[in-house]
């Protein structure tokens with residue numbers, strides 16, 4: 001049976017992905033800080049094993065990877081989904097807050113990927129899916145460091161696709177647009193952004209409110225899970241996948257329109 005490790009499997013897109021993979025017959029390790037060891041089984045023979053793993057703790061990642069290899073001999077795929085968002089203008093975000101934004105989304109993903117690659121290299125096969133975002137292509141004001149971390153993840157995934165191909169390892173970045181999950185409620189505003197004296201306070205607050213409304217009226221996490229599951233079933237995965245027609249179009253425009261025009265449109269939407 002194919003074994004998949006999904007980070008951030010306890011809610012939203014990760015949870016939907018774990019359930020969909022289970023129904024497709026995979027053995028899924030759903031990793032999160034709240035993992036509790038429970039096992040859910042499906043009629044297909046697939047199952048989801050909930051495990052405690054903070055992607056920022058290398059010893060927890062190492063132990064989980066060892067457990068998966070011990071119990072299953074192989075790791076078919078890794079889905080790096082754990083993430084969070086912060087809100088605030090560039091000026092209103094401290095270096096500590098920037099580090100926080102990169103910690104789980106980037107360094108956490110990289111720590112997990114670097115723990116799994118040696119196993120996949122030894123197998124001569126493997127698939128790695130990362131969760132970037134449409135915000136990784138289109139710059140989003142007042143979520144600048146979220147945009148930055150998702151762009152970094154996207155670019156790194158493309159590089160991995162080149163470097164890991166000789167070892168039989170394939171990589172794919174999935175870029176959701178607004179998706180209705182707990183992500184919105186989990187977003188942290190930077191300290192300076194919450195100060196009513198901030199030069200950005202009105203614009204930042206109004207823009208984030210609009211973005212949060214769009215998220216909560218956005219795509220279902222199942223639609224993103226479907227895209228991830230589909231890629232994992234393919235012999236060769238796409239380099240980049242944007243689920244949903246509207247966001248595919250945004251992604252395309254973000255890549256082909258002149259920067260000046262993109263920034264003008266985004267500025268009109270959020271300023």
Ligand SMILES: NC(=O)c1ccc[n+]([C@@H]2O[C@H](COP(=O)([O-])OP(=O)(O)OC[C@H]3O[C@@H](n4cnc5c(N)ncnc54)[C@H](OP(=O)(O)O)[C@@H]3O)[C@@H](O)[C@H]2O)c1
Pocket residue numbers: 007008009010011012013014031032033034035053054055056081082083084104105108131132133134175176177178179180181182183184186215218221
């Ligand atoms: N929702 C959107 O609109 C949207 C759009 C584009 C991209 N994305 C990306 O999609 C991914 C999933 O987001 P979501 O919308 O499903 O958010 P979510 O509902 O808030 O889920 C986040 C998941 O990450 C886990 N997590 C957070 N910190 C972790 C850590 N240090 N170690 C391990 N797990 C951790 C959480 O579980 P615990 O708290 O139990 O650890 C939870 O399972 C993220 O990478 C996000 O950036 C989301």
